[in-house]
Amino acid sequence: MHETAAATAEVDNSARPYHHGALRSELIAESLKTISERGVAAVSLRQLARDAGVTPAAPYHHFPDRAALFAAIIAEGHTLLYKRLGDAVSVAVDATAALRDMLVAYARFAADHPAHMRVMLRPEAGDPARHPEVADTRAVDLLRATVVAAQREGALPNADPEPWVQLFWSLAVGYVTLWVDGPVEARCHALGTTPEEMIERVGDAIASLLRRPRG
Amino acid sequence: MHETAAATAEVDNSARPYHHGALRSELIAESLKTISERGVAAVSLRQLARDAGVTPAAPYHHFPDRAALFAAIIAEGHTLLYKRLGDAVSVAVDATAALRDMLVAYARFAADHPAHMRVMLRPEAGDPARHPEVADTRAVDLLRATVVAAQREGALPNADPEPWVQLFWSLAVGYVTLWVDGPVEARCHALGTTPEEMIERVGDAIASLLRRPRG
DNA sequence: GACTGCATCTAAACAACGATCAGTTCACAT
DNA sequence: ATGTGAACTGATCGTTGTTTAGATGCAGTC
Numbered sequence: 001m002h003e004t005a006a007a008t009a010e011v012d013n014s015a016r017p018y019h020h021g022a023l024r025s026e027l028i029a030e031s032l033k034t035i036s037e038r039g040v041a042a043v044s045l046r047q048l049a050r051d052a053g054v055t056p057a058a059p060y061h062h063f064p065d066r067a068a069l070f071a072a073i074i075a076e077g078h079t080l081l082y083k084r085l086g087d088a089v090s091v092a093v094d095a096t097a098a099l100r101d102m103l104v105a106y107a108r109f110a111a112d113h114p115a116h117m118r119v120m121l122r123p124e125a126g127d128p129a130r131h132p133e134v135a136d137t138r139a140v141d142l143l144r145a146t147v148v149a150a151q152r153e154g155a156l157p158n159a160d161p162e163p164w165v166q167l168f169w170s171l172a173v174g175y176v177t178l179w180v181d182g183p184v185e186a187r188c189h190a191l192g193t194t195p196e197e198m199i200e201r202v203g204d205a206i207a208s209l210l211r212r213p214r215g
Numbered sequence: 216m217h218e219t220a221a222a223t224a225e226v227d228n229s230a231r232p233y234h235h236g237a238l239r240s241e242l243i244a245e246s247l248k249t250i251s252e253r254g255v256a257a258v259s260l261r262q263l264a265r266d267a268g269v270t271p272a273a274p275y276h277h278f279p280d281r282a283a284l285f286a287a288i289i290a291e292g293h294t295l296l297y298k299r300l301g302d303a304v305s306v307a308v309d310a311t312a313a314l315r316d317m318l319v320a321y322a323r324f325a326a327d328h329p330a331h332m333r334v335m336l337r338p339e340a341g342d343p344a345r346h347p348e349v350a351d352t353r354a355v356d357l358l359r360a361t362v363v364a365a366q367r368e369g370a371l372p373n374a375d376p377e378p379w380v381q382l383f384w385s386l387a388v389g390y391v392t393l394w395v396d397g398p399v400e401a402r403c404h405a406l407g408t409t410p411e412e413m414i415e416r417v418g419d420a421i422a423s424l425l426r427r428p429r430g
Numbered sequence: 431g432a433c434t435g436c437a438t439c440t441a442a443a444c445a446a447c448g449a450t451c452a453g454t455t456c457a458c459a460t
Numbered sequence: 461a462t463g464t465g466a467a468c469t470g471a472t473c474g475t476t477g478t479t480t481a482g483a484t485g486c487a488g489t490c
Contacts, residue, residue, distance in 0.1 A: 039338065
């Protein structure tokens with residue numbers, strides 16, 4: 001160590017320019033790291049500023065408040081999620097498989113981007129009135145289209161698709177809610193399986209119902 | 216008004232005894248009120264203390280920290296929820312109806328006790344390692360028994376019940392997650408219905424699948 | 431090349447929060 | 461009556477989100 005390191009600083013402040021240069025993206029990146037390691041509640045704008053080597057007021061030039069930082073993460077998450085769901089649908093052999101694979105893809109997104117998922121599930125971070133970008137309907141629109149396709153294929157009754165949309169949406173959200181910070185991890189371990197495998201089985205279960213003969 | 220009211224106090228401090236007498240229960244009651252009105256994040260031990268007319272340190276004689284207050288609310292919520300689910304199962308004509316009605320009962324619990332539900336869905340408030348009472352398995356045990364009953368009745372395949380347990384559990388948790396602080400309220404309003412009616416339809420949808428002939 | 435506009439950052443401050451600690455009060459069991 | 465222990469006070473600490481006024485320096489214009 002040829003340089004004196006500050007007590008809590010993460011970077012060498014002595015050589016740092018007045019302007020950080022990429023503070024906004026670093027704040028988001030460090031937030032995601034903190035969230036996946038210690039949860040959403042552990043995110044502090046002041047701590048982020050310290051880690052980035054700037055003063056506590058600097059982040060406020062990129063985000064009006066703490067919620068705006070989370071809103072940016074949510075928007076990023078929605079885009080990542082929508083891509084995953086689109087990929088799942090595009091490779092499915094039929095609408096029933098598409099619904100099953102969307103569910104699995106949703107869970108895999110949560111596994112691969114736990115920080116995004118945690119913030120997306122956090123109510124106070126995603127107030128659509130203050131941050132409209134958190135109300136992204138692309139994923140649910142894709143789900144609705146897949147439900148309608150399943151109805152055309154006879155896998156689902158030809159009635160109002162909305163309850164089915166709500167069912168699959170709730171199922172996905174519920175599973176990841178119980179996974180990213182809930183009891184699913186411990187429960188699966190006790191059952192001798194993994195959350196990744198469990199969501200596959202849940203998907204197979206609902207798909208087996210859809211493939212039953214029509215009543 | 217024959218008495219001088221303090222600026223922010225909710226009670227008449229002049230006639231208040233040294234010992235509050237029922238501080239613990241009042242803290243919980245005021246928390247629930249705040250949570251249903253302004254969310255979990257708005258709960259502050261200091262504000263609760265002010266409302267109760269005690270000093271900021273008083274609550275710490277009843278709860279080791281903020282999380283312990285939430286843990287107490289979660290434990291209370293689990294008991295209330297288990298009772299609702301038990302009532303739903305006991306009046307159902309068969310296991311399929313029981314599963315449907317448990318789902319609806321779960322949502323109704325969330326509607327009737329939104330504050331309890333919000334805290335129960337809050338991950339950092341319910342760390343089982345620090346507060347074991349938040350890991351209540353009564354509800355999921357009842358769900359598993361109902362799933363097994365449905366298997367005996369032929370409504371569900373006679374395979375491992377756990378994926379089905381996980382499916383219904385996730386479905387319920389997902390719906391209330393999307394309801395108590397999510398987009399379901401606005402979505403139902405746009406669809407010309409209500410969240411109460413929507414969960415009934417979702418329950419009918421899944422029940423219709425269970426009643427289809429076996430494949 | 432000097433000038434200027436503007437986003438970016440600093441420095442200092444404020445109010446509110448969770449939490450701790452030594453001391454005070456008071457109901458109740460002995 | 462006595463004294464023990466739970467409930468509460470009063471003071472304090474460190475941290476947080478947020479605001480304000482001012483300093484800085486890059487990107488373009490004359």
